[in-house]
Amino acid sequence: MKPTTQHVFKHHLYEYKKGVRHLFMMTVSAAEAAAMAQHLASASIDHYLQELSPQKANLFFGRAAVVAATRRVVTKPLNLLSPEEDFILGSLLGYDKEQQCLRYLAKKGPVVRQ
Numbered sequence: 245m246k247p248t249t250q251h252v253f254k255h256h257l258y259e260y261k262k263g264v265r266h267l268f269m270m271t272v273s274a275a276e277a278a279a280m281a282q283h284l285a286s287a288s289i290d291h292y293l294q295e296l297s298p299q300k301a302n303l304f305f306g307r308a309a310v311v312a313a314t315r316r317v318v319t320k321p322l323n324l325l326s327p328e329e330d331f332i333l334g335s336l337l338g339y340d341k342e343q344q345c346l347r348y349l350a351k352k353g354p355v356v357r358q
Contacts, residue, residue: 245276253280260289260306265338267306267314277301294318310336327351 245253249272256268272280277293284291284305291305292315302322304314317332318325325333331348335341 245279249276256305257287257289265306267304267310267336267338269337270303271296272301272303274299274301277303280305292318296321 249270253270256270259265260268270277270280274295274297280303281291281293289305290308290311291303292311294302294304296302302318304311304318314333314336317329317336322330322333327348330351331344334344334347
């Protein structure tokens with residue numbers, strides 16, 4: 245694992261253990277994702293590995309219920325998520341709620357008033 249990837253992963257694990265956030269996502273090489281998933285499994289931390297290509301993957305990990313919800317929402321590449329799915333994922337990841345609302349509204353387009 246690259247040193248920077250390992251550092252970020254360890255920091256995410258620290259935040260997870262302290263209860264700072266409930267879900268984390270990392271986009272990494274397939275080899276790094278496999279190593280991280282093995283570590284998470286040995287630590288009994290729920291995770292979901294989304295293969296993007298033979299070389300890359302998204303690794304989601306955190307609290308069991310949040311990871312389970314993520315599995316239901318993230319069923320395709322992130323750039324193909326609907327505005328609603330994107331909003332849910334951003335909320336699960338703990339992103340700023342107002343910014344998530346603004347992002348959702350921008351994706352949905354202008355409101356047509358009658």
